[in-house]
Amino acid sequence: MSGHTTDPATEAFVAHRNLLFTVAYEMLGSAADAEDVLQETWLRWVKADLGQVRDQRAYLVRITTRQSLNRLRTMTRRKEAYVGSWLPEPLLTAPDVADDAELAESVSMALMLVLDTLSPIERAVFVLREAFDIGYDEIAAAVRKSPAAVRQIAHRARRHVNARRPREAVPPSMTRAALESFQRAVETGDLQGLLDVLAPEVVLVTDGGGVKQSARRPIIGAEKVARFIIGGSGKAEVALTGDPTVINGNPALVLRVDGAFDGVITIRVEDGRITGLYYVRNPEKLTRVESEIPLTRR
Template sequence: MSQNDDGRRLGSMNDVTEAFVAHRRLLFTVAYEMLGSAADAEDVLQETWLKWVGVDLGTVRDRRAYLVRITTRQALTHLRTLGRRKESYLGPWLPEPLLTAPDVAEDAELADSVSMAMLLVLETLTPTERAVFVLREVFDLAYDEIAEAVGKTPAAVRQIAHRARAHVAARRPRGVASAAETRRTVEAFRRAVETGDLQRLLDVLAPDVVLLTDGGGVVRAALEPVVGAEQVAGLLGRLAATTVLQPARVNGDPALIVRRDGEIDTVLALRIDEGLITGLYAVRNPEKLSHLDRETTLSR
């Protein structure tokens, strides 16, 4: 093989690598929004890379669209497998929490789309509906691009998008609070939990607040949603004596990282509406906490 051939092959591989690296954050976000799992999203990216290195770039008109197509197809395969796993999951299933960088938190649309509440709404869609909704509503891909990614006609994708949009709209969480209001509520909540002040807790919890706890059958957690301010406050009041609470931003939501003996025990994400906490999402499953030592790589 000549030096020219070696040079062309090296140059082609450089192009392949550069294209993948340039769009990696976007691909991760697509996979994560479809799967709700950072670990599975990383697996999808590995599979996308293996398929991408075998592609002749000379035949690719739009590298970003082509990579999104590969990622979507791989994520759909994983999503169907995850669906079967969730059927036998012990207790509530919650998405794997991710620490979000300031630029994600400031992107209101992206932050909302990866919030715990929204990811749980997306769980109620079929795999194809979820893929179409994410690609159209979050990333604003054209219908013909989505059609290629999910193996449907553009006309069918339009119908699926309309159906998914209506489904999500009927279940979409209420409007979020302002940044200042959120800070006040989170701080009041943290102080109340740290001091075990039941009345302070009741003051910041909505009467119909819902607490979901995900232990995955590995650690102790409520197997059913806990509903109502008094019931939720009673459970949270037990945290004060043995834990340290660290404010954080998780999936675009305000959150507290709960540590016991220096180790992450629970991630508690908060949903705040009109100055009151309406939803609490407590992830305790150790398998879902392993990514918390690094910042997420979400992108649009």
């Protein structure tokens, strides 16, 4: 028999760790900050009197939520000083994340950018209720509000998000088809092919973090986006290629310039055409696209 034993606090934390990371990541959009939140959650968890904890999962989610809210407020100041557009940190996710349509949508770049427009408390309530189906009483305890206030916040946040999210869910096959057309056009320098797959009102957001070159503001309109992509590689006389992957539970491309890793691009698709392009080039945000990150709603 093994002489190694694990104490109950550690067992509970390990059992729920992937859930806690997912909660923190959806609230923050940063894996690095989510990991810090988990460390802070652990430090508070080991000090808890487990004999007084009736629901360990709920208690851990409560701690994680409160620490995420604290971190969100400091992140707001960091984003204000950020160079150029800010995008969530992309994660290479396991196939089971893509198989869970609700989880894949909740961690998609498109939706997480919408969540960025909510206040910290609205984001916390929306994530806990919509993504994890946590009851209003539990959410109220986590955010230190009354259940009635939480219901009002949830309604307000849901209305805000629904007005900005895609009108209907898009099957992964449609996203992959659009991504393949985009990849072919980019790799061959086919301007018309790119225009054909881009919606007229498409928006391109690039995140270089002041380290890699990127557009300081979103680029809007198919013509401008196509010329920015095709023209940029053409002027530099470089070969731009893409490797299909799954980022945040959704089809994506790893882009390479002359064979060297350059960044990750994800898309938003509506009616078969691309309405959003999200290109992360900041090296500090690309440390979690080589090994799969487990995410879960349970």
